[in-house]
Amino acid sequence: MTDPDRLNQILQDQPYIEGFVQPSAADFSARASITEKELKGREHLERWFQHLSSFEMTAETDVRSTENLPQQILDFLQESNEFNSIQLAQQWNLDHQKVIGAIKSLLANEGVLTTKDVTEKRLELTNEGVQFANEGSPEYLVFEFVGTDGAAQADIQKKPFGKIGMAKAMQFKWVSVDKGRVVRQATEVTDSTRKQLESLRIGSSDVSENEKKELKKRKLISEVNIKALVVSKGTSFTTSLAKQEADLTPEMIASGSWKDMQFKKYNFDSLGVVPSSGHLHPLMKVRSEFRQIFFSMGFSEMATNRYVESSFWNFDALFQPQQHPARDAHDTFFVSDPAISTKFPEDYLERVKTVHSKGGYGSAGYNYDWKIEEAQKNVLRTHTTAVSARQLYQLAQEGFRPSKLFSIDRVFRNETLDATHLAEFHQVEGVIAEKNLSLAHLIGIFTEFFKKLGITNLRFKPTYNPYTEPSMEIFAYHQGLTKWVEIGNSGMFRPEMLLPMGLPADVNVAGYGLSLERPTMIKYGINNIRDLFGSKIDLNVVYNNPICRLDK
Ligand SMILES: N[C@@H](Cc1ccccc1)C(=O)O
Numbered sequence: 001m002t003d004p005d006r007l008n009q010i011l012q013d014q015p016y017i018e019g020f021v022q023p024s025a026a027d028f029s030a031r032a033s034i035t036e037k038e039l040k041g042r043e044h045l046e047r048w049f050q051h052l053s054s055f056e057m058t059a060e061t062d063v064r065s066t067e068n069l070p071q072q073i074l075d076f077l078q079e080s081n082e083f084n085s086i087q088l089a090q091q092w093n094l095d096h097q098k099v100i101g102a103i104k105s106l107l108a109n110e111g112v113l114t115t116k117d118v119t120e121k122r123l124e125l126t127n128e129g130v131q132f133a134n135e136g137s138p139e140y141l142v143f144e145f146v147g148t149d150g151a152a153q154a155d156i157q158k159k160p161f162g163k164i165g166m167a168k169a170m171q172f173k174w175v176s177v178d179k180g181r182v183v184r185q186a187t188e189v190t191d192s193t194r195k196q197l198e199s200l201r202i203g204s205s206d207v208s209e210n211e212k213k214e215l216k217k218r219k220l221i222s223e224v225n226i227k228a229l230v231v232s233k234g235t236s237f238t239t240s241l242a243k244q245e246a247d248l249t250p251e252m253i254a255s256g257s258w259k260d261m262q263f264k265k266y267n268f269d270s271l272g273v274v275p276s277s278g279h280l281h282p283l284m285k286v287r288s289e290f291r292q293i294f295f296s297m298g299f300s301e302m303a304t305n306r307y308v309e310s311s312f313w314n315f316d317a318l319f320q321p322q323q324h325p326a327r328d329a330h331d332t333f334f335v336s337d338p339a340i341s342t343k344f345p346e347d348y349l350e351r352v353k354t355v356h357s358k359g360g361y362g363s364a365g366y367n368y369d370w371k372i373e374e375a376q377k378n379v380l381r382t383h384t385t386a387v388s389a390r391q392l393y394q395l396a397q398e399g400f401r402p403s404k405l406f407s408i409d410r411v412f413r414n415e416t417l418d419a420t421h422l423a424e425f426h427q428v429e430g431v432i433a434e435k436n437l438s439l440a441h442l443i444g445i446f447t448e449f450f451k452k453l454g455i456t457n458l459r460f461k462p463t464y465n466p467y468t469e470p471s472m473e474i475f476a477y478h479q480g481l482t483k484w485v486e487i488g489n490s491g492m493f494r495p496e497m498l499l500p501m502g503l504p505a506d507v508n509v510a511g512y513g514l515s516l517e518r519p520t521m522i523k524y525g526i527n528n529i530r531d532l533f534g535s536k537i538d539l540n541v542v543y544n545n546p547i548c549r550l551d552k
Contacts, residue, residue, distance in 0.1 A: 111236035129220035138165030310341035380412035426516035488514035
């Protein structure tokens with residue numbers, strides 16, 4: 001494919017290509033001016049860049065195939081007796097690590113090689129050096145920009161190469177300034193900075209010590225230490241290594257051929273194949289994401305270890321009246337055995353009773369006959385707000401301190417099952433207790449919280465809870481169902497709930513409860529909540545959903 005004659009012709013026609021530089025596309029845009037001739041030749045040239053690179057490879061350097069590199073190294077050592085890995089990599093134009101890898105693989109054969117660790121100093125181009133090598137030095141770019149007609153100094157200063165380029169081009173007497181106008185002082189110049197950088201880049205030794213010193217001063221190159229190996233023949237050096245088998249097969253044992261074979265040493269350092277075994281359930285993945293998000297936002301986790309809860313903690317402590325429809329057997333699962341709880345903090349129970357029946361703390365209460373029998377009834381907790389209630393009471397007993405708490409666990413509701421409702425599901429609950437908190441803080445927390453989950457399409461809607469005022473529901477847009485789905489409920493806990501607990505009057509508590517299932521459905525494009533439970537889960541749906549792919 002290479003056509004050196006044609007190439008030389010091109011180089012003569014287009015003298016601005018200096019030497020065998022391999023210009024990049026950026027080269028053109030970085031160049032300050034392109035003459036008409038160059039412009040015309042550009043397309044033509046671009047085709048020839050391909051030839052340029054193949055010419056460089058075949059004519060100038062000795063590029064090795066890395067196939068069977070260990071054998072090539074043995075053959076080389078046979079002739080040379082000793083070599084340095086860096087020099088060999090340079091000579092063969094290979095990545096040094098590849099050479100090291102091949103040497104290491106040969107070391108598995110005892111006695112074939114001896115190696116010695118050495119540290120070599122090498123010059124490397126800095127980022128700026130690489131840029132200059134690719135695009136030309138700033139002084140050259142200035143010289144180009146000035147052109148034969150000259151240019152305004154202000155225009156040059158605006159260019160990224162302007163400042164340094166001007167200083168150097170003046171120092172080299174390539175250009176001069178007269179009343180704000182820059183003109184060429186030399187008719188032709190060579191971009192030797194770029195040339196030197198290019199030579200150093202390919203490890204060539206044709207850059208003088210003085211030139212290196214200057215490049216170092218300009219911070220275009222720097223000295224780095226590289227660990228290399230000096231390799232020489234071992235006591236049982238050979239260029240024809242016996243083929244080493246990786247596996248002992250039943251056939252080898254049956255035929256007895258294993259007796260004459262050599263086997264590869266077992267590599268105890270290599271990583272094993274990771275067995276494709278269990279995966280986290282999508283729900284548990286989202287749960288761990290939720291936990292991480294809570295932790296990253298400074299929340300601590302509450303203990304959630306009771307599914308059976310008394311009505312007292314599930315409802316009464318939350319200022320939910322005993323006639324509230326949610327307490328009805330249609331919505332709540334009552335437990336028949338044990339049917340009641342009997343141990344409650346007495347004073348607190350008394351205060352709860354009073355706030356329900358007579359009011360207090362500035363509230364008129366509900367004005368009804370509060371009955372302990374109703375509060376004693378055991379239920380499967382209908383929300384994790386029962387967990388929060390216990391925790392807030394505890395906080396009041398210990399003495400208030402600002403707190404951010406969360407819990408994620410199962411709750412139970414006597415629901416009619418459909419695509420978005422189950423009788424048992426998970427709630428993600430958070431409470432923030434602090435002075436001067438408002439609903440605005442809560443909205444801010446949600447926005448941040450869901451952003452971290454990848455859900456940005458949120459809407460808030462005012463709602464009613466017996467235990468919060470104001471209260472709001474949170475909706476997220478579900479792409480699969482093409483509708484807004486409620487994913488949470490929240491609000492500022494009422495004083496009728498907090499003050500009987502003994503929390504200071506100037507403390508506000510914001511709370512929220514979210515479903516774990518619905519964000520999971522949104523995230524993984526699952527349209528039926530029932531698909532999340534039991535053995536029916538269709539992993540093809542989960543793993544191939546277009547909205548968000550689940551990594552296994
Ligand atoms: N308990 C509410 C959620 C909630 C928690 C805390 C404050 C306000 C609302 C629910 O079940 O939906």
